[in-house]
Amino acid sequence: MLSLMKTRKLLIIALLAAIGCLWFITAGSCSPEEDFTAYKEKKLKLPAGQEPVCLVAAGDIMLSRGVAGESIKQGNLRHPFAKIEKYLKNSDIVFGNLENPITPGREIGAPEMILRADPGVEFALQDAGFTILSLANNHLPDFGPQGVRDTLRYLDGAGIGHAGAGRTENEAYAAELIEVKGMKLAFLAFADPGLVPESYLAGVEHPGIAFLDREKVRAAVKDAGEKADFVVASIHAGREYEHEPDQTQIEYARLAIDAGADLVLGHHPHVVQKVEKYKGKYIFYSLGNFIFDQKWSRATREGLAARIFITRAGLGKIEFLPVFINDQDQPQLLEGEAAKSVLANSGLKLEEAAVPAWDQENRVFEKSIRYVFYAQRPLPESRLAKKQSFDLNQDGINEDYSLQDGAMKVASGLQTIWQSPGEWWVDNFFLGDSNNDGVSELNLLVWKSGSFGAHKPFWVTQDDQSVKNHLFIFKLAGSSFKPVWQSSNLDRPNYETVLEDLDGDGSNELVVTEGSYVNPKEREVNIWKWNGWGFSKISYGEPQDS
Structure with a gap:
């Protein structure tokens, strides 16, 4: 009996010791070494995670005609991007549709439909953050084969990737591959041949654009899928100024996904159209205008940029940035009801998320609302x-x-x-x-x-x-x-951190998603800044020194 009681006592003591060591999270009752060992074992049981690739997708970019005139007036080729570039630069890849060739030539005035932009705009695009452009559209070959060759040469010189045009047909249909954060992304672009003269289409030895052909699209997507972890297809099609996709857009977007594309981005209608989920993948039928001089209607002045977060598991979060093109041909972010209006036809269930922003007029940091869709919860x-x-x-x-x-x-x-x-x-x-x-x-x-x-x-x-x-x-x-x-x-654990010059003063703020030691679900975004010996927290709404 005494032996049995002694055994029970030993078991109880061992159990209490084990419980005490599990208590380290709140009480720290074990030695530091035991605390950390238990913590590490817990972390090693968590599922593996991957930092997502952030792709910003923008709409139609036209740097000719009225936009060129405004840039000349301002004496700065970067002028069209001035109010939007900081939202582009904090990304891994920035993609848009370049709606004109880059080639020397005469001045283009309104209402001409033959477009071109002066050499030099490629560096304005580069400075704004663009890393790859779709060239498969109805204006890239406006200045003939030489305009196509010039555009490719200038973009190559600026280090900007491109898809959907080439010196030959094979080049035009080849995917542009970008590797970032251990992932390979392939970009393809195609245009509806019904929108252009036959001479605009790339041939065996003829510069031009890749066009929508069922077998060629299937083959290009399949080939890209064998080389990359994620395939993006850009489709230039549809009816201009119509808010619903037409049959050509729907048919080819779905065909691209059936062939293996993971995401489809649409351009050409010059207005924002819906987003569709098809077989678990997403189709943006039209992102609308991003930089354009079509200021005759609100719909053609509105556009959509999307920050799309991608891992090997597919799309995660999509953050929408509705824009409005001001009278100086500059896209700027929309807020409040104006932003909601642009997104009303998205077809997605969006959530609101507060992010820090800078109010230049009042010189305060404030919380701005972004509209977010989760294809997959993190x-x-x-x-x-x-x-x-x-x-x-x-x-x-x-x-x-x-x-x-x-x-x-x-x-x-x-x-x-x-x-x-x-x-x-x-x-x-x-x-x-x-x-x-x-x-x-x-x-x-x-x-x-x-x-x-x-x-x-x-x-x-x-x-x-x-x-x-x-x-x-x-x-x-x-x-x-x-x-x-x-x-x-x-005081609070840091879960996500971003360095960003929010107020444009030339020095970085540290934007931190903070949590809680006692509530694992708690998250709050705060701003900190280096003060010479450490970091000081910046309060929202508190005026900053001039």
Whole structure:
């Protein structure tokens, strides 16, 4: 009997010890090493996650005629993009439909329908953030084969990808491949041959555009799918100024998806049309005008840009940016009821999300509403796997940054030059100038035991040894990483971070999605800025210094 009682006592003691160690999240009752080991084991059981690729898709871009005249008047080819470019630049890929060739020539006036833009606009497009353009439309060959060749040459010189036109038919139908964040995306573009003269169509040895032909579209999409993880098809078709897609748009958009496309983006009607879900994929029948001089109606001055978040699992979140083309031919974001009006015909169930924005007139940061659709809900928690190449020490050679299972590693060629300590769990990293010294840094979101490292401030008598979140900043000098700033325990854990110059003053704000240590579902977006020794929180509605 005594032996049995002794055994029961030992079991109870062991059970209490186990419960005590599980209690670390709130009470920190175990040693720091046990706390962190239990935390890491919990994180390793989470599903693997991937940082999404952010694709911004915009509508028709025409830099000729009235738009060119306004740019000349302002003395700046970047003028059309001035009010929208900051919304484009914080993305991985920016796509639009270029509705004119880039080629030297005579001035184009209203109401001419033969279009061209002066060389130099390619750099304005590049500066605005555009990385790839559809050229399959009814105006790209307006200045003949030479205009097509010139456009390809100028875009190549600016480092802007293009799809849907080529020096030959094979070139025109070939996919433009872009690799970002470990994913390969393929872009294709096709135009309705009924919209153009036969001479506009690419031939065996004839520059021109790719056109809608069932077998050629199927073959191009199939070939792209064999080379890429995600295929985007742009279709230039439909009836101008009609708010509903016609049969050609519907037939070819669905054909592209049946052939293997993951997303279809539509252009040409010059007004916004609906979004359709077809076989689990999405079709934007028309994004409307993005930059154009068709100012005779509100519908032709409205357009839609979409921030589309993509992983290997497909589309995740779509954030809609309705725009209005002002009297100076510049697209600017719409808010409130005007934005809702543009989206009324989308056919999607949209949710509102608050994001930080800058009110230049009142010089305050405010919360602006964005309209979001979730094709797939994000995982509440995951183990992020992420890779990025970047020349942090500016020696002309990119380093490779990789995050896997909470461990961060930096390599130069085959040599590892830094890795995170084993007692850290790195949730995420971002590269950028967080302390506004003009030099980019490696910024880490770290979970670890203890508010401080080996040395704590003299006024702190006892360190909080529980596992909490930290922001650590390192600079790369030569081949050595040196700490710039390392926070103590953050009051609220950071889940997402973006560096962005919201107010256009030349220095970055740190936009942080913050959570809670006690409520895993809680999220709030706040703004912080480097103050010389750390980060200060910026209150919404609080006037900023001039």
